[in-house]
Amino acid sequence: MMTKDSADDLDPAPLLPLTPAVFGILMALADGEKHGYGIMKAVAADTEETLQMGPGTLYGTLDRMLRAKLIVESEGPRETSAHRERRRYYRATDFGQRVVRAEVRRLEQAVALARRKKLTLRPSLPLR
Numbered sequence: 016m017m018t019k020d021s022a023d024d025l026d027p028a029p030l031l032p033l034t035p036a037v038f039g040i041l042m043a044l045a046d047g048e049k050h051g052y053g054i055m056k057a058v059a060a061d062t063e064e065t066l067q068m069g070p071g072t073l074y075g076t077l078d079r080m081l082r083a084k085l086i087v088e089s090e091g092p093r094e095t096s097a098h099r100e101r102r103r104y105y106r107a108t109d110f111g112q113r114v115v116r117a118e119v120r121r122l123e124q125a126v127a128l129a130r131r132k133k134l135t136l137r138p139s140l141p142l143r
Contacts, residue, residue, distance in 0.1 A: 025084065025110050027117040036076045039066050041085065041107055041115035048089045048106035051077065077105060085111035 033041070036058075043049060043057035051073055059067050068076070080086045091104030107115070129135050 023109070025113075027110070027114040030083065030085075030114050031118055031121055033114070033118045034076075035066055036068055036072055037080060037085070038115065038118055039068070040073075040076060040080065041111055041118075044086065044105060044107040044111070045115065048091060048104050050091060050102040050104050052102075054105065080111070084108055085114055 039058035039062060040054055042061055043054050046057070049057060051070070054077075055068055055070075055073055077086065081088070086105045086107055089104045089106040091102060126135070
């Protein structure tokens with residue numbers, strides 16, 4: 016298991032840009048831990064159904080994210096349903112949260128540039 020100190024030493028930059036699947040999963044987990052099917056549903060809802068992952072994509076991506084220390088398996092909520100023993104829950108690590116924030120900053124910069132070049136439908140908003 017990774018210690019907090021070793022996670023603090025990891026740099027998000029080499030992982031950017033994130034794939035749509037990794038970004039979607041980290042965004043879904045920003046609301047808290049979820050099991051695989053819950054992640055799939057959250058990603059689809061968050062993207063207005065434009066990103067729908069099948070089980071192969073989801074679990075392959077989750078496996079890579081576990082190895083990259085972006086997420087960890089978690090206990091999940093205490094539930095008594097018959098599905099509880101089969102469900103694997105995931106949560107973003109501190110490093111995973113830093114990575115998704117870095118990606119959001121990268122995307123904000125890209126959108127700001129697109130606005131300056133008048134490539135968006137919305138006018139540029141003043142910077143504060």
